[in-house]
Amino acid sequence: MLQSLRHYLPILDWGRSYSRGAxxxxxxxxxxxxxxxxxxxxxxxxxxxxxxxxxxxxxxxxxxxxxxxxxxxxxxxxxxxxxxxxxxxxxxxxxxxxxxxxxxxxxxxxxxxxxxxxxxxxxxxxxxxxxxxxxxxxxxxxxxxxxxxxxxxxxxxxxxxxxxxxxxxxxxxxxxxxxxxxYTLVIGAAATAFLFWVRKGLKPLLRRAGLSPMAADFAAKAGPVAAVVVTTVATWGLGLxxxxxxxxxxxxxxxxxxxxxxxxxxxxxxxxxxxxxxxxxxxxxxxxxxxxxxxxxxxxxxxxxxxxxxxxxxxxxxxxxxxxxxxxxxxxxxxxxxxxxxxxxxxxxxxxxxxxxxxxxxxxxxLPKATLAATIIVAVLGLVDFxxxxxxxxxxxxxxxxxxxxxxxxxxxxxxxxxxxxxxxxxVLHLLKTSKPHVAEVGLVPGTHHFRNVNRHQVTTDPALLSLRVDESLYFVNARFLEDCVQDRIAEDSPVKNVVLMCSAVNEIDFSALESLEALNEVLTSRGIGLHLSEVKGPVMDRLKTSHFLDEMNGEVFLSQYDAWRKLAPCAVVQAEARAAE
Amino acid sequence: MLQSLRHYLPILDWGRSYSRGAxxxxxxxxxxxxxxxxxxxxxxxxxxxxxxxxxxxxxxxxxxxxxxxxxxxxxxxxxxxxxxxxxxxxxxxxxxxxxxxxxxxxxxxxxxxxxxxxxxxxxxxxxxxxxxxxxxxxxxxxxxxxxxxxxxxxxxxxxxxxxxxxxxxxxxxxxxxxxxxxYTLVIGAAATAFLFWVRKGLKPLLRRAGLSPMAADFAAKAGPVAAVVVTTVATWGLGLxxxxxxxxxxxxxxxxxxxxxxxxxxxxxxxxxxxxxxxxxxxxxxxxxxxxxxxxxxxxxxxxxxxxxxxxxxxxxxxxxxxxxxxxxxxxxxxxxxxxxxxxxxxxxxxxxxxxxxxxxxxxxxLPKATLAATIIVAVLGLVDFxxxxxxxxxxxxxxxxxxxxxxxxxxxxxxxxxxxxxxxxxVLHLLKTSKPHVAEVGLVPGTHHFRNVNRHQVTTDPALLSLRVDESLYFVNARFLEDCVQDRIAEDSPVKNVVLMCSAVNEIDFSALESLEALNEVLTSRGIGLHLSEVKGPVMDRLKTSHFLDEMNGEVFLSQYDAWRKLAPCAVVQAEARAAE
Known part of the structure; x- marks a missing residue:
C-alpha cells in the first residue's frame, strides 16, 4: 500500500531524505x-x-x-x-x-x-x-x-x-x-539586438573583465530582466x-x-x-x-x-x-x-x-509587448537547427x-x-523499407560453418540448392514479396531441387506471412521442389508449431544452415572442405 | 520498342501462339x-x-x-x-x-x-x-x-x-x-431455397443419377438461370x-x-x-x-x-x-x-x-427482383467464413x-x-509489436562458438560482461526502448564493466536509433562501462560508417560474439571450454 502510494507520489521518496545542502x-x-x-x-x-x-x-x-x-x-x-x-x-x-x-x-x-x-x-x-x-x-x-x-x-x-x-x-x-x-520598432529592434548580444557576447566579455564564470552566467541570465526594466522605464518616462x-x-x-x-x-x-x-x-x-x-x-x-x-x-x-x-x-x-x-x-x-x-x-x-516579443524571438531562434x-x-x-x-x-x-x-x-517510410526486405542468396564459406552473401564473398554454391537469407521479419506488408522473390529466382527451366529459407533475422512470422509460406509451399510442391527452413528462432518456432504449416511443408526445419547443406548438398560441403584444404 | 510494347500489351505475347486447342x-x-x-x-x-x-x-x-x-x-x-x-x-x-x-x-x-x-x-x-x-x-x-x-x-x-x-x-x-x-416473399424464399439446394444437394444427386461430373457441374452452374426462367415465366403468366x-x-x-x-x-x-x-x-x-x-x-x-x-x-x-x-x-x-x-x-x-x-x-x-436478390444472397454467403x-x-x-x-x-x-x-x-499492432522487441541476455554454450538465451539454455556467463541479443531492427518506435532496457539491467551497484549488443537480427538502425545509441554510449561512458557491438550486418555497418558514432563509441565492433568474448571475458571462455571437456 505504502509502496504503491510512494510509486504514485515520488515526493514521499525524495522528500524523506531532503537535506540542508539540497x-x-x-x-x-x-x-x-x-x-x-x-x-x-x-x-x-x-x-x-x-x-x-x-x-x-x-x-x-x-x-x-x-x-x-x-x-x-x-x-x-x-x-x-x-x-x-x-x-x-x-x-x-x-x-x-x-x-x-x-x-x-x-x-x-x-x-x-x-x-x-x-x-x-x-x-x-x-x-x-x-x-x-x-x-x-x-x-x-x-x-x-x-x-x-x-x-x-x-x-x-x-x-x-x-x-x-x-x-x-x-x-x-x-x-x-x-x-x-x-517607437515600437526602435524598442523592439534594440531589445532583440541587446538580447542576442547578451546571449553571444556578454559572457565572454564579463569573463575577460574578471568576473567568475558563475557570476558571468548569472548576469547573462538576467539579460531579459534588464531589457524588461529598461524598456518599461523608458516607455513610462517618455510616455511612449x-x-x-x-x-x-x-x-x-x-x-x-x-x-x-x-x-x-x-x-x-x-x-x-x-x-x-x-x-x-x-x-x-x-x-x-x-x-x-x-x-x-x-x-x-x-x-x-x-x-x-x-x-x-x-x-x-x-x-x-x-x-x-x-x-x-x-x-x-x-x-x-x-x-x-x-x-x-x-x-x-x-x-x-x-x-x-x-x-x-x-x-x-x-512593459512594451515588443520587449516580450524580442525575448521570444531570441529564445526560439536558439531552437532552429538545420x-x-x-x-x-x-x-x-x-x-x-x-x-x-x-x-x-x-x-x-x-x-x-x-x-x-x-x-x-x-x-509509411518505415513500412515501405520493410516491404521490400533485403534477401541474400548465401553460400558456404570454405573451411567454416558460415554462410555469406554470394555477391559479397567467395563461397561454394550448389545449383540444385537455393539458399536465401531473409533480412526482415515476415509480416503482411512484405508477405507477398518473399513469395514473388522465390518464384522469380526459380525460372521455368531452373535446376533448383530444394529451397532453404535461412531465418536467423526473421523475428516474426505473422498470419499473412504464414499464408504466403503455405502458398509458396503449394507452388513448390506442385513443381517437385522442396521447401525447407533453417535457424528459426525460438519464439517464431513456438508459434509455427501452433499452425498446420509444419505438417504441410514438404521439407524440413533445420537447426542450422550447415545442417541443411550436409543433408541437401553433401557434395558441395565436401567440395568446400577440399577448397579450404588446398 | 517492340519489347516494351509487348510488356504493356500482353495480348501480343499469348495471341501469337494462339492454337485451335486453346x-x-x-x-x-x-x-x-x-x-x-x-x-x-x-x-x-x-x-x-x-x-x-x-x-x-x-x-x-x-x-x-x-x-x-x-x-x-x-x-x-x-x-x-x-x-x-x-x-x-x-x-x-x-x-x-x-x-x-x-x-x-x-x-x-x-x-x-x-x-x-x-x-x-x-x-x-x-x-x-x-x-x-x-x-x-x-x-x-x-x-x-x-x-x-x-x-x-x-x-x-x-x-x-x-x-x-x-x-x-x-x-x-x-x-x-x-x-x-x-407473392414476393414466396418467390424470393423459394428461389433462395432452390439455389442453396442446387449448390449443396443437386450435384451429388445428379452424380448418383449417373451423370458425368462435368455435366453435373454444368447443371449446378445453370441453377441460377433455371431460377430466373421459372420465376420470370411464373410472374408473367400469373400477372404477379x-x-x-x-x-x-x-x-x-x-x-x-x-x-x-x-x-x-x-x-x-x-x-x-x-x-x-x-x-x-x-x-x-x-x-x-x-x-x-x-x-x-x-x-x-x-x-x-x-x-x-x-x-x-x-x-x-x-x-x-x-x-x-x-x-x-x-x-x-x-x-x-x-x-x-x-x-x-x-x-x-x-x-x-x-x-x-x-x-x-x-x-x-x-424477372422478379426477388430472384436476383436470392442469387446474390446465395453467392455472398459462400464468402462468409468465420x-x-x-x-x-x-x-x-x-x-x-x-x-x-x-x-x-x-x-x-x-x-x-x-x-x-x-x-x-x-x-498499429505491428508497430506496437516491434516497439518492445525481444531482447535476450545470451551466454556461451560450452564447447561451441554459439551464444544462446541464458533463460532457455545451460550457458556460461560472466558477471562483468552483459551480452544482449536484440531481436528486432532498431528504429524510432523502439529506439528509446533499448536505451531503457540496457539502463534497467545496469543497476546502481552492478558489477558490469562491458556491454555487448549482438546485432545478428538487427536489419536496420535508423537515425533515431543511432541517436539513442549515442545517448547510451554517453551514459555508459560516464559510468565507466564499455559499449560494444557484434555481428553487425553488412548494410547496417555500411551506414554506421557514414556517421560519427563508431568514432565516439567507447568500445569496439566485433565480427562475432565469440570474438567479443575472447577479448572481454577470456576467463569465461576458458571456463566454458573446461565445462565442455568434463
Whole structure:
C-alpha cells in the first residue's frame, strides 16, 4: 500500500531524505529560474494570444503539482514556446482572441490535455511518444521556431499582422508594414539586438573583465530582466504608450484565481484532437530533456509517472487561470546547471512567481509587448537547427525525407498539420523499407560453418540448392514479396531441387506471412521442389508449431544452415572442405 | 520498342501462339461463364442501386479491355459483389438512387478508379495492396457478405428497407416488415431455397443419377438461370407484377452506349477517397485470385500490369454505361475449372453478353427482383467464413484482433470505415509489436562458438560482461526502448564493466536509433562501462560508417560474439571450454 502510494507520489521518496545542502542548492536554482521565468511567462502568454497574467498563473499551481507527482529532479515545468504556439493555433479555431471565450477555451484545452496525460500515465501508455521519431521532432522544433519568430515580428513592428503558416505570416507582415510604429520598432529592434548580444557576447566579455564564470552566467541570465526594466522605464518616462507603443497594461494583482473550464461537449469535441497533439508533443519535449538531464547523474525517469506529473500540472492549470504547460527545454537546462537537486527547486520557483503575481504586476504595466516579443524571438531562434538535414542526408535518406517534409509542411500548413504529417510519413517510410526486405542468396564459406552473401564473398554454391537469407521479419506488408522473390529466382527451366529459407533475422512470422509460406509451399510442391527452413528462432518456432504449416511443408526445419547443406548438398560441403584444404 | 510494347500489351505475347486447342477450350469456358454472368450482372447492378442494364454493360467493354491489357489467363473481370456494395455506399452519399445523377456518379466513380489503377500501374505501385493484411481482407469479405445478404432481404420481402450498417439494416427491416408482399416473399424464399439446394444437394444427386461430373457441374452452374426462367415465366403468366411483385422492367435492347462521366471538381472531390478504396480493394481481390490460379499452372502474374489491365477495364466501364468492375473470385474459379487457357475466354464472354444485351433483354422484363436478390444472397454467403477467427486466435493474437475489429467495425459502421480501420489497426499492432522487441541476455554454450538465451539454455556467463541479443531492427518506435532496457539491467551497484549488443537480427538502425545509441554510449561512458557491438550486418555497418558514432563509441565492433568474448571475458571462455571437456 505504502509502496504503491510512494510509486504514485515520488515526493514521499525524495522528500524523506531532503537535506540542508539540497535546500540551499535548490534555493539558488529557484532564484535564477524565477528571474528567467517572469518575463518568459508573460511573453509566452502573449504568444498564446492570452492576457499576460495567464502565463504567471500557469507557472504557480502547475509547478507545485509537478513537484508532488513528477520524477525528474531538474525539469522546469511551465509555459513553453511550442505548446503556446499550438495553444494559439487550437483556440483561435474556436474563439476570437481577446474574448472571455478564448481564455475559457484555453482552460478547457489545459483540462483535456491534463486528463489525457493523466489517463495515459495510469494506462502506462508512455511508449506512445515513441511514434514521434527524432528527426520529426527536430524538424518540427526547427520549423516551429521559425513560425514563432515570424509571428512575433508584428510586435516588433507594432502592426496587426497574423497567420498560422509562413506564407500567411509573411504576406500579412508585408501588407501591414506601412503601419509600422517607429517607437515600437526602435524598442523592439534594440531589445532583440541587446538580447542576442547578451546571449553571444556578454559572457565572454564579463569573463575577460574578471568576473567568475558563475557570476558571468548569472548576469547573462538576467539579460531579459534588464531589457524588461529598461524598456518599461523608458516607455513610462517618455510616455511612449500614448505614441502607439503597445504595452502589457493592467495585470490583476492577485494569487491565481479559481477558474472553471467550459465542459460543453461541442467545445470538447473541437479541442480533443488538438489537446491530444499538445499532450504528445509536450510530453515528448519534456521527457527528452528530463531523460537527458537524469542520465548525466545516472538517475532514472519513469515515463508513465512523468505522464501523471504533467497531467496533474495541466489539470492544475485548468482550474487556476492558466493554459497548457509542459517541461521546457531551456529553463530545465538552466535549472540543472544552477544546481537544482530535487523537485523542491520547482516549488520555490512557484513561490517566487506567486510573490510576483501578488505584488509585482503593477510594475509591468508599461512593459512594451515588443520587449516580450524580442525575448521570444531570441529564445526560439536558439531552437532552429538545420544541421539535422545535413546529418540525416548523410546517414539515411528516408530519415532525411521525414525531416524535410516535416519542416516544409509545418512552415506551409501550420504546426498541427506539420507534426501529424511527420508522424505519418515516418511510419509509411518505415513500412515501405520493410516491404521490400533485403534477401541474400548465401553460400558456404570454405573451411567454416558460415554462410555469406554470394555477391559479397567467395563461397561454394550448389545449383540444385537455393539458399536465401531473409533480412526482415515476415509480416503482411512484405508477405507477398518473399513469395514473388522465390518464384522469380526459380525460372521455368531452373535446376533448383530444394529451397532453404535461412531465418536467423526473421523475428516474426505473422498470419499473412504464414499464408504466403503455405502458398509458396503449394507452388513448390506442385513443381517437385522442396521447401525447407533453417535457424528459426525460438519464439517464431513456438508459434509455427501452433499452425498446420509444419505438417504441410514438404521439407524440413533445420537447426542450422550447415545442417541443411550436409543433408541437401553433401557434395558441395565436401567440395568446400577440399577448397579450404588446398 | 517492340519489347516494351509487348510488356504493356500482353495480348501480343499469348495471341501469337494462339492454337485451335486453346480456342475450343476458351469457347467452352466462355459459354459457362456467360450463363453464370447474365443473372449475376443484373443482380450486382441491383446491389449497386443501378438499373439492370448497367451490370450487362459493365461486362462487355471492360472485359474486352482486360483481355488486351491483363496478364492473368483465368481472371473473369466484371461486376462483383463487394465492389458493387462499395459503389452503392459511395454514390448514395452524393446522389439519390434512381436519378440520372446516381448513374452518372457511378460512371465518374469508375473513371476515377480506372485512372487511379492505371496510374498506380504505370508508377509500379502494385505493392501498395500489401498494406491490406490477409486477416483484414478475410474479415472484410466475411463482414461484407453479411451486410450484402442483409441488404438483399428487402427484395425477398418486397419492402423498402435500407441502410449501410448491420444495425441500420436490421432496424429498417423490422420496422417495414409489416409491408411484406406475400407473392414476393414466396418467390424470393423459394428461389433462395432452390439455389442453396442446387449448390449443396443437386450435384451429388445428379452424380448418383449417373451423370458425368462435368455435366453435373454444368447443371449446378445453370441453377441460377433455371431460377430466373421459372420465376420470370411464373410472374408473367400469373400477372404477379400487378400484385406488387417488383420486377426488373424495361431494359433497353442495345449494345453498350457511349457515356460521359461527370467531371465536375466537386463530385471528383467527393468520390476521390471512395474511388481509392474501391481501387485497392478491387485490386486486392483480383490479384489474389489471379495469383492463386496462375500458381497452379506455374504461370506468373505481373501486379503492375494487372493494375493497368484493371485500370483500362474501369475506364472502359466509365465510357460505356457501366460502373466499377474487378476480377471476381467465384467466376474466375469457374472460368479456370471450365478450362479457360487464355484471356480470349474473357473476350468470348464479352461477345456472349453483347448478344444478350442486343437481343435478350426483353425476356427479363418480368424477372422478379426477388430472384436476383436470392442469387446474390446465395453467392455472398459462400464468402462468409468465420474460421479465420479461430485460425488467427490459435496462431497470433494480434492478427486475431485485427480480423475481429475489421468484422465488427464493418458490420457496425459500414464497409468504408471497416476496411480503413482494419488497415490502420494492422499497422498499429505491428508497430506496437516491434516497439518492445525481444531482447535476450545470451551466454556461451560450452564447447561451441554459439551464444544462446541464458533463460532457455545451460550457458556460461560472466558477471562483468552483459551480452544482449536484440531481436528486432532498431528504429524510432523502439529506439528509446533499448536505451531503457540496457539502463534497467545496469543497476546502481552492478558489477558490469562491458556491454555487448549482438546485432545478428538487427536489419536496420535508423537515425533515431543511432541517436539513442549515442545517448547510451554517453551514459555508459560516464559510468565507466564499455559499449560494444557484434555481428553487425553488412548494410547496417555500411551506414554506421557514414556517421560519427563508431568514432565516439567507447568500445569496439566485433565480427562475432565469440570474438567479443575472447577479448572481454577470456576467463569465461576458458571456463566454458573446461565445462565442455568434463
Amino acid at each position: 535546500l540551499s542548492n535548490d534555493l539558488v536554482a529557484a532564484v535564477i529560474v524565477t528571474i528567467m521565468l517572469i518575463p518568459q511567462s508573460l511573453a509566452y502568454a502573449l504568444l498564446a494570444g492570452l492576457p499576460a497574467e495567464a502565463g504567471i498563473y500557469a507557472s504557480i499551481v502547475p509547478i507545485l503539482l509537478y513537484t508532488v507527482f513528477g520524477t525528474s529532479r531538474a525539469l522546469a515545468v511551465g509555459p513553453v514556446a511550442v505548446v503556446s504556439l499550438l495553444t494559439a493555433a487550437a483556440i483561435s479555431e474556436v474563439a476570437e482572441q481577446g474574448t472571455m471565450g478564448y481564455a475559457t477555451a484555453a482552460l478547457t484545452l489545459a483540462f483535456l490535455s491534463g486528463a489525457m496525460l493523466f489517463a495515459m500515465g495510469v494506462l502506462r501508455l508512455g511508449f506512445l511518444a515513441n511514434f514521434l521519431s527524432h528527426p520529426v521532432i527536430a524538424g518540427f522544433i526547427t520549423a516551429s521556431g521559425i513560425l514563432i519568430a515570424a509571428s512575433q515580428l508584428r510586435h516588433i513592428f507594432g502592426i496587426a499582422a497574423g497567420g498560422d503558416t509562413l506564407v500567411e505570416l509573411v504576406e500579412s507582415l508585408v501588407t501591414t508594414l506601412a503601419n509600422t510604429n517607429l 504608450a500614448e505614441r502607439g507603443v503597445a504595452i502589457v497594461g493592467e495585470v490583476p494583482q492577485s494569487l491565481p484565481p479559481f477558474t472553471l473550464p467550459d465542459f460543453s461537449p461541442a467545445l470538447i469535441g473541437q479541442l480533443a484532437v488538438p489537446a491530444l497533439l499538445i499532450s504528445i508533443i509536450g510530453f515528448v519535449e519534456s521527457i527528452s530533456v528530463a531523460q537527458t538531464l537524469a542520465a548525466k547523474k545516472g538517475q532514472r525517469i519513469d515515463p508513465d509517472q512523468e505522464l501523471i506529473g504533467l497531467g496533474a500540472a495541466n489539470l492544475g492549470a485548468a482550474f487556476t487561470g492558466g493554459y497548457p504547460v509542459t517541461g521546457g527545454f531551456s529553463r530545465s537546462v538552466v535549472n540543472y546547471d544552477a544546481g537544482a537537486e530535487t523537485p523542491a527547486a520547482g516549488a520555490f520557483t512557484a513561490v517566487g512567481l506567486a510573490i510576483a503575481a501578488a505584488f509585482l504586476t503593477p510594475l509591468v504595466h508599461f 544541421k539535422i538535414l545535413k546529418k540525416t542526408w548523410a546517414y539515411s535518406r528516408s530519415d532525411f525525407w521525414a525531416v524535410a517534409a516535416t519542416i516544409l509542411l509545418t512552415l506551409a500548413f501550420g504546426v498541427e498539420t506539420g507534426v501529424s504529417a511527420g508522424v505519418l510519413i515516418s511510419i | 480456342l475450343s477450350n476458351d469457347l467452352v469456358a466462355a459459354v459457362i461463364v456467360t450463363i453464370m454472368l447474365i443473372p449475376q450482372s443484373l443482380a450486382y447492378a441491383l446491389l449497386a442501386g443501378l438499373p439492370a442494364e448497367a451490370g450487362i454493360y459493365a461486362s462487355i467493354v471492360p472485359i474486352l479491355l482486360y483481355t488486351v491489357f491483363g496478364t492473368s489467363r483465368a481472371l473473369a473481370v466484371g461486376p462483383v459483389a463487394v465492389v458493387s456494395l462499395l459503389t452503392a455506399a459511395a454514390i448514395s452519399e452524393v446522389a439519390e438512387q434512381g436519378t440520372m445523377g446516381y448513374a452518372t456518379a457511378a460512371l465518374t466513380l469508375a473513371f476515377l478508379s480506372g485512372a487511379m489503377l492505371f496510374a498506380m500501374g504505370v508508377l509500379r505501385l502494385g505493392f501498395l495492396a500489401n498494406f491490406l493484411s490477409h486477416p483484414v481482407i478475410a474479415g472484410f469479405i466475411t463482414a461484407s457478405g453479411i451486410l450484402i445478404a442483409a441488404s438483399q432481404l428487402r427484395h425477398i420481402f418486397g419492402i423498402a428497407a435500407g441502410g449501410d450498417t448491420l444495425v441500420e439494416l436490421v432496424e429498417s427491416l423490422v420496422t417495414t416488415l409489416a409491408n411484406t408482399n406475400l 407484377a400487378e400484385r406488387g411483385v417488383a420486377i426488373v422492367g424495361e431494359v433497353p435492347q442495345s449494345l453498350p452506349p457511349f457515356t460521359l462521366p461527370d467531371f465536375s471538381p466537386a463530385l471528383i472531390g467527393q468520390l476521390a477517397v471512395p474511388a481509392l478504396l474501391i481501387s485497392i480493394i478491387g485490386f486486392v481481390e483480383s490479384i489474389s485470385v489471379a495469383q492463386t490460379l496462375a500458381a497452379k499452372k506455374g504461370q506468373r502474374i505481373d501486379p503492375d500490369q494487372e493494375l493497368i489491365g484493371l485500370g483500362a477495364a474501369n475506364l472502359g466501364a466509365a465510357f460505356t454505361g457501366g460502373y466499377p468492375v474487378t476480377g471476381g473470385f467465384s467466376r474466375s474459379v469457374v472460368n479456370y475449372d471450365a478450362g479457360a487457357e487464355t484471356p480470349a475466354a474473357g473476350a468470348f464472354t464479352a461477345v456472349g453478353l453483347a448478344i444478350a444485351a442486343a437481343f435478350l433483354t426483353p425476356l427479363v422484363h418480368f 474460421k479465420i477467427l479461430k485460425k488467427t486466435w490459435a496462431y497470433s493474437r494480434s492478427d486475431f484482433w485485427a480480423v475481429a475489429a475489421t468484422i465488427l467495425l464493418t458490420l457496425a459502421f459500414g464497409v468504408e470505415t471497416g476496411v480503413s480501420a482494419g488497415v490502420l489497426i494492422s499497422i
